Amino acid sequence: MPKIEAATVRAHRAKRLESLIDAAESILAEQGVESLTAGAVAARAGIARNSIYRYFSSIDDLLELVVTREFPSWVAGVEAAIAAEPVPEERVVAYVRANLEQAASSTHGWRTSLSRGSLSESARERVRALHVSLNEALVHAVADLGVEQPELTVSVIQALVDSSIRQIDSGASAGEVSRFAVNATRRLVHTETT
Template sequence: MPRINAATVAEHRARQRRAVLDAARDLLAETGLAPSLAEVGARAGLARSSVYQYVRSRDDLMAEVVADVFPGWADRIRAAIAAAPTPGTRVWAYVESNVAFFSGSEQRVARALGSVVDPAILHGPLQEFHLALQEPLRDALRDLGEPEVDTVADLVDAMLLSATQQIRGTQHGGDADEHRAALAPLRRVLGPYLGLAATD
């Protein structure tokens, strides 16, 4: 009888768990509703009984999605900020990444989670998500020489919320034109302060 490699079993379980979470996230983005475990299994190509190996209930599934998606979103935005070469472009990368978040499928998932998940479950991950993004923004502003870092960081966030208000109010999120329209006034206001060239 062949021996079962523990690492292979672990990798298989990790792939299946990833498939379950990805399926749940995609269904949330599409429908705005918490999917059933049967729906998740069908999307992931797994039997419903297999889904129960990873989550016990729909509520458990939503809690797992919350624990999974917020750190992933924060990591992608932080990576975009870190890749920018100057303090000014790092702040702009923060702006661009957040507009992309507000106009993409992530915002649809976040909106759906806000309507189907207990606020007590969402509170911690939301706070951690916000703090994870504020740290590199404030670091970039300090490196830019800004003397009132906290005030300017709050102003940047307020401008972002204002510029993306229309996008965030739609179920589908923004298309490419709406994305550009949201960025345009932010670029006009922040570009000179950040020292961005007109063609950046």
């Protein structure tokens, strides 16, 4: 039986998977997607090449893990920001602000470019499903407002968030973009609820 490097087998597997994702990210950042091979990842992580397939079934699966790596903490940050607000209008604003804070503090732009150019269609579909699940937080926040056109309100706010994130990913000042988006959201929410 191979020696594990953690207190439990589960912890060992989690640690090993993290090291494989770290290795893949390093290769992608330094050499690009063309250099992401099983052999290169295994060598960088310091394990046998055939061992990496215990953690994922293909390089495309590993690339998907790289693209979605920050997603759980992103969702948790957005959900916590919404939950901290007792007023419905401020929950919607919190959704916008928290998404932009996450975009500014992460490697979202880099991961998005990987997603667009390097993932298989099925992997891109799974990434889209993750984004839809995040959007559910906005749907619930808008429902609490009691506006006449909740679907349209969600669409407009999400379009504002998406556009603002693209601006941040392109190098615009996160603070300026966030201030603009938050103010625009407040105006929209105020108009819709009066």
